[in-house]
Amino acid sequence: MTGNRKLLRRRDLLRGATLGSGALILGGCDAMNENATFRSALRVAEKLNQATHRTLADRASLAPEFALSDISPVFKTNGSLTGTSTDYLAHLQNNFADWRLRIDGMVANPLDIGLDALRAMPARTQITRHDCVEGWSAIGQWQGTPLRLLLQKAQLSPRAKFIVFHCADNYGARPYYESIDLIDAFHPQTILAWGMNGETLPVKHGAPVRLRVERQLGYKHAKYVMRIEATDDLSKFHGGKGGYWEDVGDYEWYAGI
Amino acid sequence: MEAAPEITQEVIKRHALSTRLWHWTNAFVATILLMSGLMIFNAHPRLYWGDFGSREDYAWLQIDDTRTTGFVRIGSASVETTGVLGLSLDANDNVRRMAFPSWATITTGYDLGAARRWHFAFAWVFALGLTAFMLMSLVNGHIRKDLHVRRAEWNPRALWRDIKNHARLRFGDDHGAGHYNIMQKFSYIGVIFILLPLLILTGITMSPAMNTAWPWLLDVFGGRQSARSLHFIAAALMALFVVVHLIMVLLSGPINGIRSMIAGRHVATPKPDKAGDLA
16 A cells, blocks of 8 residues: 555656656746856857867868759749848939949958949859748859959958948838858858849849858848948947847847758 | 456466666656757757758748748748747737747757757767666567567468458557557667657768768768757657657557556556456
8 A cells, every 4th residue: 555655656756757857948048048058158159169160161162063053943032032221212313323332341352333333243153042030042153243352452451350240221210231251251161142134233142232142041041232341340230149040039149051 | 356457367467577667767858858959959940951941042941930820831832830830929918920839848048058958968868878778678589579570470361351340430449458559569669769769870870970970871871961850850740659659559458558658557457357257
């Protein structure tokens, strides 16, 4: 009898523990998610992932490139479908004839460069896979000017650590922007694309130019780029986390995964 | 006289410390990975084969809603799943148009950034834990002694007997004596050496940065969207394994089973003849 009772008690205990841990996981995770210490502990993994990727991959390791026959029949549009600033809308009316890309910040030779001048520079064409943070992928052909050529032309300061892309689209109430480090900025596949699938880059995909940074997720590929700014400190821009979705959705700044 | 029942019980050492540590770490970590993974899936509840796939392309699996009902579609077959999948109520009885219901996801509300952070942090514990467990099991003989399928066990009649025994909820003479029966061996081998590595590798294949470091992974799995599909299928099989595993624990003596996985020791039930002798 005593043995049975002991067994019963023990069984209740186990059952309680099982149900309890289930409830803990369900209710506890949201609470933990709000805990600042826990959040920063999880954030360590972002740095670990970036360090691992940078260790395993060469600085210039290329994203897979595809054949013309692999291109997605319809490349899904996402995010903003047009620039929204008055400046941008005027340029759109004028077919970007007077549009100038501004390159400034920590550079010795700030540039204002038009679309024709950009197209006249050595270009790279690549058929790559675009991976959205949500999980979908689309393959497209991109033609554009390697960012490193522009940064060399602008004589990037040796003190600069990041390149910030200021965009012409407001997503919600805030202006879109993004940033990358110099390893990705000087990567051979990092281009300012003005052509897509053999045609002029369509407005819905970021005309006149969008960033392609092929080793990272879609939200890093800023559309409607108006100004490129070299800096050593991301905290002074907007929400301070280096990008629109980083500020608004708390997405990782490093989006290699 | 009171001590008599104690004498007939045989206490045997069953699970090594490394096995027990890994088991409970995994029970926790796998739950987190599954629940945060379901939240990530909610961001795009469609699966494809090949390199690419988006709303513009054909999805072989879709968990979605028609605004009033939830459904799961696999190929051309569609099942209504209102209340659970595609469309469900959250804790406050608000209608939620999400593939997986809030009680199954981390976080309970839609938060892709947070779910990704949970997933990619705990994935490290998962991958390093599996690696450590595999190494320890190689060193301490767990693989050779306990998981290795012996020649006699491959005998079709022995296999059939074990299947019949399982169907009758009798789990073999060996059960409890410190040996795994053949069905147990197959499922543990399948999970440890196929399913779990598959989850880790298909996960890595989805990373655009890792695609530049290990592009061969894309060839192995047939493209990023195929890897995503396989990741989901492997996770579903893993969840199925856990359900069957828990049922088996309940049916084959939960107290003893859980005790042996916590303390490492298993109390074998005395054989009737042995008990008779002692009495």
